[in-house]
Amino acid sequence: MTARLGLGALAVVLAGCASVDGAATAGEIDVRTLAVGGYTTVPADLEATHKPTDGPILEGLRMAGAVVLPHEVDAALTHNWGTDVLDTPRRAADASAISTVNIPVLERHRMIVGFDVAEGSRAFDQATPAIDTDARVTRIVLLRFPGAGTAAAAARDLAATDFGVSPDNQRVAIPGYPAAHAHWRPGIKTIGATFANGELVVSLFLQHPTPDIDALARRVAAVLDAQKPLLDTFVPTAPDRIAELPRDPDGLLRRTLIPGPANQQIAISSREFAAWTGRASLHYRPTEPAELAAAWDRGGVDSVANSYTTTLFRFRDDSDAAAFGATWQDTLSTAAHPVAGPDRVPGARCAERRAGSAPAVVRCYVSYRRYGAFVSGPAAAGVRQQAAAQYALLANAQ
Known part of the structure; x- marks a missing residue:
């Protein structure tokens, strides 16, 4: 499966014996007998390890469900170019939709958090600037x-700050959105725009194959047409309650394999350790092959949790969780082959x-009831232990 987000560093296998609480129920294996290596199979008490810095990131993860995915508006955008929570003004300003000149603006207006998603019609190439393609x-x-004001x-x-960077910039009217602020430089095939909706601001950066301002303006309007209904239904957390947001709102993250003891304190991080609930789970929907995307859709995935090299999905029912794994194996690329x-x-x-010359990656899929999970790593023996531990953890979390 091709996840839409990077899965972070490889899980670390710790020494020692894992603790497994649950004995088998009728018709199930005794998970205490599985070869889980040093991985823990005890569900973590995540709310007991809540950190003050988790709050803004957790609000950013909620916002992940309120952002339109670019390919939902433009089917040509088939490649993910990056997705992340922006938890500081500097990180937000580094996003090309904002520009670093706006750090003082974000600080002055007390930005709480941001969420960023970018997609392109071709694979991202760090060596070649997009504008050159x-x-x-x-x-x-x-x-x-x-606050809305x-x-x-x-x-x-x-x-205004971004507009002032170049004397060649010209303002652009966006069809249907007189309150939107947009500008471009004639002859350049990009446009920037901002639009406030309640307590949220949408900041857009679009590139077109040619410097066609009418096409660029229409594309901005199309994004806002799709984005505004999501913003209208999103309920922001009151600023004085953000620190109280739950780390694991759907109970998925506690079921997701992590290295080390169950009581370790792990900071929430959108890329390494986080829960993506409701519509936010779409950021993990596979886009290819088409059969795997269809299996995801049929399975009714409604929540995802990611823990380093483990990704856990909650399906509609048990059969959907199992069917997704079968489809994954049936649609492996030519660069992959089944292993024990x-x-x-x-x-x-x-x-x-x-x-090619890249290190080998081993990935396993396991399902237990309505949950399915991928684990991965460089060595088959260690990944098999992860898979066994993930299965045992799911059984113990019931």
């Missing part, structure tokens, strides 16, 4: 501010992928 690009950044002022000031899975783990499926 004919790629279609859409980058959407949602920014949260403490503050958000409106921030949208205006962000646009962990002993006595029902329905486990594993594959090794080798691509």
